[in-house]
Amino acid sequence: MPDGSPEIFFTLQGEGRHTGAPSVFIRSSLCNLHCHWCDTPYTWNWKGKNLSHESGQTYERSEQIIQLSADQVAEIAGKHGCSRYVFTGGEPLLQERSWLELMAHLSESDADSHFEIETNGTLLPCEDFLKKINQLNVSPKLANSQVTEKLRYKPEICRDLATTGKADFKFVVGNQTDLEEILAIISAADIPADRVYLMALAATPAQLDRNHAWVAEQALAHGFSYCDRLHLRLYGAKRGT
Numbered sequence: 001m002p003d004g005s006p007e008i009f010f011t012l013q014g015e016g017r018h019t020g021a022p023s024v025f026i027r028s029s030l031c032n033l034h035c036h037w038c039d040t041p042y043t044w045n046w047k048g049k050n051l052s053h054e055s056g057q058t059y060e061r062s063e064q065i066i067q068l069s070a071d072q073v074a075e076i077a078g079k080h081g082c083s084r085y086v087f088t089g090g091e092p093l094l095q096e097r098s099w100l101e102l103m104a105h106l107s108e109s110d111a112d113s114h115f116e117i118e119t120n121g122t123l124l125p126c127e128d129f130l131k132k133i134n135q136l137n138v139s140p141k142l143a144n145s146q147v148t149e150k151l152r153y154k155p156e157i158c159r160d161l162a163t164t165g166k167a168d169f170k171f172v173v174g175n176q177t178d179l180e181e182i183l184a185i186i187s188a189a190d191i192p193a194d195r196v197y198l199m200a201l202a203a204t205p206a207q208l209d210r211n212h213a214w215v216a217e218q219a220l221a222h223g224f225s226y227c228d229r230l231h232l233r234l235y236g237a238k239r240g241t
């Protein structure tokens with residue numbers, strides 16, 4: 001966070017099947033993609049790397065990363081008295097072993113701890129991780145991310161994640177072209193319709209208001225769920241919420 005503290009915060013889950021549930025979010029740095037419109041470019045867009053982002057802004061890596069041990073993170077995250085944890089990024093699966101360690105610490109102090117992870121669908125977690133995690137929120141990226149298909153499109157990984165029975169797939173959709181691409185991914189990866197959430201492309205509440213009705217209509221037409229952006233409605237595009 002700008003004040004030098006780690007981005008660990010207590011808020012309402014804003015997306016997906018647990019929308020509205022009080023949750024502790026833990027944001028890890030680093031990503032294996034570099035989406036043009038990423039809303040957390042401070043996790044990967046380092047000065048000198050020559051990656052492109054719509055904001056044109058780059059970040060000093062040493063100013064954006066704080067290194068903590070799993071027990072330090074558990075102490076900070078555990079103080080909210082909430083047993084629902086969401087691991088986010090960046091791409092959190094790049095630090096899979098550390099999350100496993102963290103889950104062990106948190107489960108030790110509260111056996112009812114519930115763990116969710118948000119991931120871009122390009123990395124397959126190990127068996128231990130899949131046993132321990134309760135919910136995977138997978139968000140495969142489309143051509144509109146401006147990331148090469150080779151890096152972002154991994155239908156075989158999405159298929160494996162779908163077979164775990166723990167994965168929901170959340171797609172950000174802005175127009176008909178996006179929707180067609182999404183339908184092709186769903187078909188290639190055999191993702192069951194009841195695991196698909198469509199979410200409107202929006203960075204502000206005003207953009208959300210402009211796009212949500214069409215996206216909701218498409219969700220209904222294809223038997224998918226519509227996913228709002230509760231945190232955007234409640235807090236706007238604000239870091240740490």
Ligand code: SF4
Nearest residue numbers: 031034035038090120
């Ligand atoms: S995968 Fe997610 S965190 Fe990584 S660049 Fe894309 S939007 Fe940002």
